[in-house]
Amino acid sequence: MDKTDRSYLRYARYAVQWGIFLFLVYAGYRFFFFVEHFLAHGAALQGTEEAILRNRFPSIEGFLPIGALMALKLWITEGVFDSIHPAALVIFSSALVLALVLKKSFCGWICPVGAISESVGKLGRRVFGRNFLVPRYADYGLRSVKYVLMAFFIYVVVLKMPAAAIFRFIEGDYYKIADVKMLYFFTEMTATTTVSLSLLFVLSLFYKNVWCRYLCPYGALLGLVSFFSPMKINRNDQACIHCGKCTKNCPSLLPVERLNSVRSPECTGCLTCVSHCPAKGALDVSLMKRRTVNPALFACLIIAVLFGSIGIAQLAGKWHSAVTYEEYQRIVPQTSRLDHP
Template sequence: MKSKAWHVRQFKRKPIQYVRMSVQIVFSIFLLYVGFRFFQFYNHFASLGIEPYVERPAAVEGFLPVSALVALKVWIFTGEFDHIHPAGLLLFTFFIGSGLLFRKTFCSWICPIGTLSEWTARLGKMIFRKNFDIPKWISWLLIPLKYLLLLFFIKIIVIDMPIDFAWDFLQEPYNKVSDVKMLLFFLNLGGFALKVILVVFILSLFFPNFWCRYLCPYGALIGLGTIFGVTKIERNEDTCIDCRQCTRVCPQRIKVHEKMAVLTPDCTACMSCVEACPVKDTLNMTVATKKVNKWIIPSVFFGLFVLMIIIAKLTGNWNTNITYKEFLELIPYIDRIGH
């Protein structure tokens, strides 16, 4: 039997986690760039053309999940594709559908909130020398919150909203500038919203991924695709040495060492547990019960993600059909639109 020290050395070899962190950093920088370009776009119209014009980055629509959910409903029931926020609809549909095969890869690799939550937990570990676990009974009380939030949106949009009303909503001025509304919300953050963000940030310092684990309805919706169990982490009990390293490294605090297969919707396919396991073929990612290389899931996810964007651009289903003239009529008077 190999020594315990040998196992510890193996735990330090984490190439996929270095790649994942690099992707998180690069994607975060890209989103900051998108945000800056979008601000410049907004500033041109808000200044009535005094500031230089910058083309609106379509990627900003990824931050409009409510509008995208309405658009998805209209698309499914009428066949009418939303060209107000087409990129938002495609991104939302892709990320939700990806849960079936890739679990919550979106959450652990490119979601900006997921990245911020994970890095906040690392900061907390640096400050307090460790992260903390919420008592199990409190955790069980908190887990339903994200599903209740998800149920709220499903009820008011998918169940209660008439299809004609949903179509009208997509054409309304409010929806057309909902991305600008979102920008102004973050630029003028304060009051109750700021307090909530500060509370979640402080909790995340102590308890890893607090928002993702207990409050995120978007992640909850993506996670529903995992209930079919097409993709999962499987553990070989015969070769497991019960070192519990898989559980220690899991950002979602899943008790991997206790499970034959990780079927929980909270698994984000980050591969931390697979990479941390010191015994070959004890923890494996499987697709339809077939073992696959740990790089397959993120690689195929990103391959399809890029392919989807390329096809959308080539077919004219990526950029909005809102004209320059419409933006000029709406953005300078945005305070009068909606709430």
């Protein structure tokens, strides 16, 4: 194999992203029947209570980042680890650790929304022959929207909400079935949700990563944390042949060819630029700007941090929810009537 050919990095990333996406679709499918079981008084699934509970994969809690933010505050301030949706806290914490060490790689390698968003942009490029660029003045303004949303959640959850109130919320019925509410978000879409998602889809056909670039508060937080990451994409001007492939292929629209070091909070550590660079030694991942890090090792570390955290949580008994079969039996039928306390 040509030593400058690092296209395997792209394929590895697609494999990880879509592997996780497919797993979550399967987890959602099983969760649907889990919920139906409690709505149909036991008809949807057969087996012991323990076997029924196994149809609820804890990974679905990755879709509860606001609950995870509350749980993180409770954990840090009171030392209490959320037992209702512990997997949400584990996934959220590992995303923060990833950002701190390995750039915003949760967005670039793990998040299924990122994978879909990127693919819709590629589909748009196929259909229309190109993606369009938002004018620079509008781009700056729009990019601030996700930081405003992030600041709002941090203000409400981290600054305003006392730990005691978080504890009461987490122990309440509403939070116990927050995952069921999230399922309904997808299976029983309101007209507003359908219109919003359709609009997002259409916009993403024309403009790259609309959700991630302009709206996602989760990505905004990870981007800010990633400022402190010792890992950066570094360009060596001496070896660079100025082909522009890095800039052209960067999903985050970063002008890599003009930078010596990519510091932007938009960089997801996706390694697409590195994988496209044809000049040996021109573009690499570096640690503290001093040591070059093998990009394959960088990719392996992302997987190791995520799955290592999940493994540790499982061993420590902090992965599966403590909500019991009887509680699901009592609360799930009330889901649509339960409002935010």
